[in-house]
Amino acid sequence: MTSTITVSPPRGPSDEPAYRVLLIEDDEADAILVEELLHDTGMPFSLTVRANLADARAALNTQQIDCILLDLHLPDVSGTAAVTAVRDLAPHNAVIVLTGLAEDHAGAAAVAAGAQDYLVKGKVDAELLRRSLRYAVYRSRTEHASIQAQAVRLRAEENARLESALLPPPMLGTSAVSVTSRYLPGSPMALLGGDFLDVVEGDDGLLHAVVGDVSGHGRDAAALGVLLRVAWRSLILGGHRGEDLLNLMERVLVAERDNTSLFATCTLLTLDQRNRTATLHLAGHHEPLLTTAEGTREVAAAHGIALGIVPGLRQWQHTVVPLPEKGALTIYTDGLIEGHNGSAGGRLEVEGLLALIDTTPTNDPAAQVDRIIEQAQALNAGRHTDDLAVLHLAWGQRHPC
Incomplete structure (x- = not known):
C-alpha cells in the first residue's frame, strides 16, 4: 500500500502551514480512517502512506516530513523496536504512535522510547488528532532547536579551548x-x-x-x-x-x-x-x-x-x-x-x-x-x-x- 495525498483546505486567519504527514500502516482500512480524520481536522496537509518500515525509509530519504503516524504492528518491525527504528531514521521528526484498544501500556512504552504522543485506534476523533498532531510537531521542533542550541554552545566552548592551544x-x-x-x-x-x-x-x-x-x-x-x-x-x-x-x-x-x-x-x-x-x-x-x-x-x-x-x-x-x-x-x-x-x-x-x-x-x-x-x-x-x-x-x- 503506497499512496500520497495532498489536501489544502482554505486557510484561516492564522495562515496555518500544511502539515506533511507520513503514515506507516499496513492495514488499508485503518489508513483510510486516518485520512478521513485528517480531512475532518480542517488543517491543510499532505499525507504519504507506506505499509512497512522499508518503504517508509525510502520516503523519508526523498521527502520532507513533519510528523510520522506509526502503527506498532508492521510486517517488518513491531512494538517499541518500531519506534526506535523510526527515531533512528528520522531523529528530528515528530512521531505519534497508533495503538490498539487493548494495548494502552504499549502507548506509554512507545512515548518512553521516544515518541511524542500516542493515540488509541477507535478512540480518536478529528479534534484529538488535530491537537495531538500540532503538539507533537511543536514539541519535536522545540526539542530539535534546543539540541541545536546545545550543540552550538558545546562547539563554541570546544573551539575556545582549541583556539587557546592553537x-x-x-x-x-x-x-x-x-x-x-x-x-x-x-x-x-x-x-x-x-x-x-x-x-x-x-x-x-x-x-x-x-x-x-x-x-x-x-x-x-x-x-x-x-x-x-x-x-x-x-x-x-x-x-x-x-x-x-x-x-x-x-x-x-x-x-x-x-x-x-x-x-x-x-x-x-x-x-x-x-x-x-x-x-x-x-x-x-x-x-x-x-x-x-x-x-x-x-x-x-x-x-x-x-x-x-x-x-x-x-x-x-x-x-x-x-x-x-x-x-x-x-x-x-x-x-x-x-x-x-x-x-x-x-x-x-x-x-x-x-x-x-x-x-x-x-x-x-x-x-x-x-x-x-x-x-x-x-x-x-x-x-x-x-x-x-x-x-x-x-x-x-x-x-x-
Missing part, C-alpha cells in the same frame, strides 16, 4: 614588533582544524614565529596541531633552530599521528630586527608576504618538503630575506587564498589576496587583517570551507602600513 598569546620581551594573529574555522558551526601559529622572543632578542597546517579537519587534526605548536615553542625555548627544529617537529608528528596519511606544512621565521633580516624555512608551505613603502609582494624563498611526507629525508633549506627599516611580514595558511574569487571565477590565490591588500590601506594592522579576511570570506560566499590562520608582524613604526 593560537596562544605571543611570548614577547623587549621586542618592538607588533604581532597580530587571527584563526577562524571554515564555517560558523565548524570545529577548528589543524592550523596553528605561535610567536616567541628568544633570550638572544630574535623573534621566532611558526605558522602551520595539519592536513585534514576535525579533532585529530586539531589535536596534532596543538602538539606541534607546543613542541615548536618548547624546542625554540630549548635553543633548537632551523633544520634541526624541523626534524624534531617531524619526529613528534610521526610519533603522535594515528593516521600515517596525516602530514603538516609550516613556515618557520626568525626575525632579526637589529640586522634587518628574516630567515625563512618553508616545509611544504607557501611564501609569506612582505609589505614595504612600495607595496606588498610575495617573498621568494626556497621550498622544502612537508613534515611527515617522507620522514627522515630532512630536505629543508633556509632563505635570508633583507628587511626594510619599516615594514611587515604576513604568514598565512591556504584557507585564506583557496576560497572562490567571487564573480571573477576560480580561486582567490595569491594574486587575489595581493589585490585585496592593495584596496585595504590602513594604519591599524589588526583592522587591516580583519578587513582582508572579511573580504576574502565575502568573495568565497561559503563555497569553500577550510580553516584559516594569519600572522602579521610589523616593525619600525607605531602604526605600520
Whole structure:
C-alpha cells in the first residue's frame, strides 16, 4: 500500500502551514480512517502512506516530513523496536504512535522510547488528532532547536579551548614588533582544524614565529596541531633552530599521528630586527608576504618538503630575506587564498589576496587583517570551507602600513 495525498483546505486567519504527514500502516482500512480524520481536522496537509518500515525509509530519504503516524504492528518491525527504528531514521521528526484498544501500556512504552504522543485506534476523533498532531510537531521542533542550541554552545566552548592551544598569546620581551594573529574555522558551526601559529622572543632578542597546517579537519587534526605548536615553542625555548627544529617537529608528528596519511606544512621565521633580516624555512608551505613603502609582494624563498611526507629525508633549506627599516611580514595558511574569487571565477590565490591588500590601506594592522579576511570570506560566499590562520608582524613604526 503506497499512496500520497495532498489536501489544502482554505486557510484561516492564522495562515496555518500544511502539515506533511507520513503514515506507516499496513492495514488499508485503518489508513483510510486516518485520512478521513485528517480531512475532518480542517488543517491543510499532505499525507504519504507506506505499509512497512522499508518503504517508509525510502520516503523519508526523498521527502520532507513533519510528523510520522506509526502503527506498532508492521510486517517488518513491531512494538517499541518500531519506534526506535523510526527515531533512528528520522531523529528530528515528530512521531505519534497508533495503538490498539487493548494495548494502552504499549502507548506509554512507545512515548518512553521516544515518541511524542500516542493515540488509541477507535478512540480518536478529528479534534484529538488535530491537537495531538500540532503538539507533537511543536514539541519535536522545540526539542530539535534546543539540541541545536546545545550543540552550538558545546562547539563554541570546544573551539575556545582549541583556539587557546592553537593560537596562544605571543611570548614577547623587549621586542618592538607588533604581532597580530587571527584563526577562524571554515564555517560558523565548524570545529577548528589543524592550523596553528605561535610567536616567541628568544633570550638572544630574535623573534621566532611558526605558522602551520595539519592536513585534514576535525579533532585529530586539531589535536596534532596543538602538539606541534607546543613542541615548536618548547624546542625554540630549548635553543633548537632551523633544520634541526624541523626534524624534531617531524619526529613528534610521526610519533603522535594515528593516521600515517596525516602530514603538516609550516613556515618557520626568525626575525632579526637589529640586522634587518628574516630567515625563512618553508616545509611544504607557501611564501609569506612582505609589505614595504612600495607595496606588498610575495617573498621568494626556497621550498622544502612537508613534515611527515617522507620522514627522515630532512630536505629543508633556509632563505635570508633583507628587511626594510619599516615594514611587515604576513604568514598565512591556504584557507585564506583557496576560497572562490567571487564573480571573477576560480580561486582567490595569491594574486587575489595581493589585490585585496592593495584596496585595504590602513594604519591599524589588526583592522587591516580583519578587513582582508572579511573580504576574502565575502568573495568565497561559503563555497569553500577550510580553516584559516594569519600572522602579521610589523616593525619600525607605531602604526605600520
